[in-house]
Each structure stands twice: as structure tokens, then as C-alpha cells.
Amino acid sequence: MIAIGGVIGAGLFVGSGKGIAGAGPGILISYALVGLLVVLVMRMLGEMAAAHPSSGSFSEYADRALGRWAGFSIGWLYWFFWVVVLAVEATAGAVILNGWLPAVPRWGWALIVMLALTAANLASVSSYGEFEFWFAGIKVVAIAAFIVVGGLAVGGVLPGSGNEGAGLAHLTDHGGFLPRGPGAILTGVLMVVFSFMGSEIVTLAAGESEDPRRAVARAVNSVIWRIAVFYLGSVFVVVTLLPWDAPAIADRGAYVAALDSIGIPHAGQVMNVIVLTAVLSCLNSALYTASRMAFSLGRRGDAPRAFTRLSARGVPRHAILGSVAFGFAAVYFNYQWPETVFLFLLNSSGAVALFVWLVIACTQLRMRGIVLREAPERLVVRMWLFPYLTWATIGMIVFVLGYMLTDDDGRDQVLLSALVAAGVVGCALLRKRVAGGGGSARRGPSPQPAPSPSGASPPSRDR
Incomplete structure (x- = not known):
């Protein structure tokens, strides 16, 4: 369920309307291109994760294949990305909850949701899994129901939908399939690329599963249909139900506008419930992911050793508390200095997703040879x-980063993210120099895996 729900973020529900309004029906090509990129990255990551399951995932692989500096840098950057996401999602959830119960201020709701999910993660890894199972289940059912009901309306099967103009003609009857020109496809790529971030979480969670290799293989093999159904399928329904330039898409959001058009009562509130579920799911996963990356960094000596201490139930409590502490600070910055400090945090983590994917691709180039020498089975x-496809993926990611420099919003994200990345890499190199070496890629025999959170010792252990 983590694998299935991991590709359905709040960005799909909230950001798709902006993408459709900006690129027209051609946004489908944008989603397909980014979806292809994610499929390739996940295939590469799946290859490494199935060979060496670990709750540190690509950070540990980069550490081994590219050098200590790479594992240190990408690990901390990834941790930074997710603790900023904590603040973003807590604030988004607070806005929805405050609309229902305005007596509680927004900062109060943000505090409540953060505390509730922190408690769940501190209790046990199964608590995280249980929450994520139900969050993912609600998202999957919601998207599936939307596609089915919307598809019936498009086909004219749904009686009394009130949307008689729905159909394939909407793909071309308002200025053509690319009303804003071919360049809008690339603009759409920038709008949707970050809504796919989170697919790689399943490889971190697999390190704590009973059969990591089987879990990773199943998740990676299903990523194609998950993206095709949840993203392309649902967006296709929207652009066939309504003209791409319908004011409601930009004003109320793509999914609310689509539900309104076929006469679904209280569509706005229904979507708010679904968006809140997606927000809480993302917050839950952000805390889990940040804490496991902190645990992995601590185990390799790249973070405080306290992060490696496990509770009696196998939970890295110090790593969770350290991560959530920064999340609370970021929430405070969002309310206290939203246009300065928090905006810097937001922009400086904006391109980290692409940096992570780039490192995964570069790491896989080296890891294939290491695995073949040590344990080809x-x-x-x-x-x-x-x-060839690995190099093509690297080229695609570099191209997207370069194109972001031509976009006003994307330029700030790339430059600030690169600045933060340069600072982290500088810390890694300085640390290497002070330590007197250890930065070269390690090609010796694989060390025995250390215990992962939840008590499992990869690749498997009875629990």
C-alpha cells in the first residue's frame, strides 16, 4: 500500500489544475514524460534495493559506489527536503481543518497533526504502516472512484450528470491539443515533476519488511501501471469532462471542478477530505523517511550516534525526535516569517528531488559492476x-534542471538548492579532510548489514 499510495500526493489533487490551465490538454504529455522518468529512476533504485535492502537506501548506495562525500551529501539533502515537507503539509492540513473548526487557530491544528503523527511513529513501525495503509487506501479508492464516475460521464453513460458537452472533443476544440504551443509541455513538466516525489520511499520501507527483495521487486514492477492509472487516467478524465480553459479549473481546482460538472453534491468538501488524507499521508511518510535517513546517517558516522539508538520496539526515537524538531521549527518559520526564512527553506529544497534522482542514476552505473563482482545472484x-537508458535518464534530469533556469520560479529553486547542496558537499569534503581520508568509492567486500529500525536484520528476519 505504501508503494501504491506513494505516487498519489497532495500535489496531484492541488497542483494538477494549475498544470492544466498552463499547458492545456498537452499536460498529458508532461505527465507521461515525468512518469517515464520516474519509472526509469525507480527501476534503477529497485535494482540496487533488491540487491542490498537498507533503510538508508540510495544514500548508502551512493556512499559505497561514489564515495563517502556522496552518501553524506545526498543523505542530508534528502533529510532536509522531507523535514521542510513536514512544515508544508502540516500547514496545508491546518488550513483545511481550520475551515471546518475555525475556533482552533491554524497554528494549533498544525501542532495537533504534527504531535499525533509523531506519536504514531514513536509507538512502532507498524503504527506508521497502519496509518499509511489506511491513508493510501482512501487515496486509491478516491482516485479509482473518480476515474470510474468521470469515465461514465464522458461516455454519456452516467444519467443526469448535467455535463452533456463532455467528450474527447475537449482535447482539441479550444485551441487544439497544444493551445499554448509545444513549449508548454516543458513548462508543464516543471509544474508536475515534484508531485511525483515520494515514489522512492518504498525502498526505504522495504528494509524493514519481512521479505525486502520480494517487496522491492513487486513495487518496482507495478510503478508503470500506478502512474498510468492514477496520474494519466485521472487527468485524462478531467480534460475530457471540461475544456482546459474552464475558469473553474483554475479557481476551484481540477478535481473539484470536474466533480461539480457532473453534479456530485458537496464536491468541494468531498475533495477537502481527500486532500486532507493525502496531506496527512505525506506528513506521515515525511517523518518516517526523514527519521530513517537520519538513522542511516548516524549508523555510518555521518550524523550523531544517538540517532542509531532503538527503542524496545525497534523504533529510532532520537532520529524521529531530531527530525520532527526541525519540522516544528519550520512550521514556526512559516507563521513567523513566511516571505523570508520559510520561503528560503522552500526554494532551497525545491530541486532536491531532481538531485536525488540524478545521484540514484549515477550510483546505479557503478553499483551494477560491484554487485556483479560480489554477488551476481x-x-x-x-x-x-x-x-544506455541510465545515461538517457541522466540526460533527461540534467535537461530539466537546465530548463528550470529559464523559468522565473524554477530558477530560484535550482540556484538556492544548488547553493545548499554545495554547502553540504563542502561540509562532507571538509569532514573527509579532517578525518584524514575515506572519501573514495569502496570496492571491497560488502560489510555485514547492521540492524535496521524495527529490529529486522536485512535481508530478512522473523518478527
Whole structure:
């Protein structure tokens, strides 16, 4: 369920309307291109995760294949990204809850949701899994129901929908399939790329599962249909139900506008419930992911050793508390200095997703050779057309980063994210120099895996 729900973020429900309004029906190509990129990245990550399951995932692989500086840098950058997400999602959830119960201020709701999910993560890893199971289930059911009901309305099967103009003609009858020109496809890519972030969480969680290799293989093999159904399927329904330039798409959001058009009562409130579920799911996963990355960094000596201490139920409590502490600080910054400090945090983490994917691709180039030398039988998942598709993926990511420099909003994200990344890499190199070496890629035999959170010792252990 983490694998299925991981690709359905709040960005799909909230950000798709802006993408449709900006690119027209051509946004489908944008989603397809980014979806292809995610499929390739997940295939590469799946190959490494199936061979070496770990709750540190790509940070540990980069550490081994590219050098200590790479594992240190990408690990801390990824941690930074998710603790900022904590603040973003807590604030978004607070806005919805405050609309229902305005007696509680927004900061109060943000505090409540943060405390509730922190308690769940501190209790046990199964508590995180249980919450995420139900959050993912609600999102999956909601999207599936939307596609089915919307598809019936588009086909004219749904009686009394009140949307007689729905149909495939909407793909071309308002200025064509690309009303804003071919360049809008790339603009759409920038709008949707970050809504896919989070797909890689499943490889971190797999390190704590009973059969990591099987879990990773199943998740990676299903990523194609998940993206095709949840993203392309639902957005296709929207742009066939309504003209892409319908004011309601930009004003109320794509999914609310679509539900309104077919006469679904209280569509806005229904979507608010679904968006709140997506927000809480993302917040829950952000805390889990940040804490596990902190645990992995601590285990390798790149973070305080306290982060490696496990509770009696196998939970890295210090790593969770350290991560949530920064999340609380970021929430405070959002309310106290939203246009300065918090805006800097937001922009400086904005391109980290692409940096992570780029490091995953570069790491896989080296890890394939390491695995083949040490344990070729572990290659149960293989990247297609290696190394050509890996290099093509690297080229696609570099192109997107370069194109972001031509966009006003994207430029700030790339430059500030690069500035923060340069600072982290500088810290890694300085640390290496002070320590007297250890920065080269390690090609020796694999060390025995250390215990992962929840008490499992990869690749498996009875629990």
C-alpha cells in the first residue's frame, strides 16, 4: 500500500489544475514524460534495493559506489527536503481543518497533526504502516472512484450528470491539443515533476519488511501501471469532462471542478477530505523517511550516534525526535516569517528531488559492476538496456534542471538548492579532510548489514 499510495500526493489533487490551465490538454504529455522518468529512476533504485535492502537506501548506495562525500551529501539533502515537507503539509492540513473548526487557530491544528503523527511513529513501525495503509487506501479508492464516475460521464453513460458537452472533443476544440504551443509541455513538466516525489520511499520501507527483495521487486514492477492509472487516467478524465480553459479549473481546482460538472453534491468538501488524507499521508511518510535517513546517517558516522539508538520496539526515537524538531521549527518559520526564512527553506529544497534522482542514476552505473563482482545472484531486478537508458535518464534530469533556469520560479529553486547542496558537499569534503581520508568509492567486500529500525536484520528476519 505504501508503494501504491506513494505516487498519489497532495500535489496531484492541488497542483494538477494549475498544470492544466498552463499547458492545456498537452499536460498529458508532461505527465507521461515525468512518469517515464520516474519509472526509469525507480527501476534503477529497485535494482540496487533488491540487491542490498537498507533503510538508508540510495544514500548508502551512493556512499559505497561514489564515495563517502556522496552518501553524506545526498543523505542530508534528502533529510532536509522531507523535514521542510513536514512544515508544508502540516500547514496545508491546518488550513483545511481550520475551515471546518475555525475556533482552533491554524497554528494549533498544525501542532495537533504534527504531535499525533509523531506519536504514531514513536509507538512502532507498524503504527506508521497502519496509518499509511489506511491513508493510501482512501487515496486509491478516491482516485479509482473518480476515474470510474468521470469515465461514465464522458461516455454519456452516467444519467443526469448535467455535463452533456463532455467528450474527447475537449482535447482539441479550444485551441487544439497544444493551445499554448509545444513549449508548454516543458513548462508543464516543471509544474508536475515534484508531485511525483515520494515514489522512492518504498525502498526505504522495504528494509524493514519481512521479505525486502520480494517487496522491492513487486513495487518496482507495478510503478508503470500506478502512474498510468492514477496520474494519466485521472487527468485524462478531467480534460475530457471540461475544456482546459474552464475558469473553474483554475479557481476551484481540477478535481473539484470536474466533480461539480457532473453534479456530485458537496464536491468541494468531498475533495477537502481527500486532500486532507493525502496531506496527512505525506506528513506521515515525511517523518518516517526523514527519521530513517537520519538513522542511516548516524549508523555510518555521518550524523550523531544517538540517532542509531532503538527503542524496545525497534523504533529510532532520537532520529524521529531530531527530525520532527526541525519540522516544528519550520512550521514556526512559516507563521513567523513566511516571505523570508520559510520561503528560503522552500526554494532551497525545491530541486532536491531532481538531485536525488540524478545521484540514484549515477550510483546505479557503478553499483551494477560491484554487485556483479560480489554477488551476481542478487540482481533479481535489472535496469532495462543498461547502461544506455541510465545515461538517457541522466540526460533527461540534467535537461530539466537546465530548463528550470529559464523559468522565473524554477530558477530560484535550482540556484538556492544548488547553493545548499554545495554547502553540504563542502561540509562532507571538509569532514573527509579532517578525518584524514575515506572519501573514495569502496570496492571491497560488502560489510555485514547492521540492524535496521524495527529490529529486522536485512535481508530478512522473523518478527
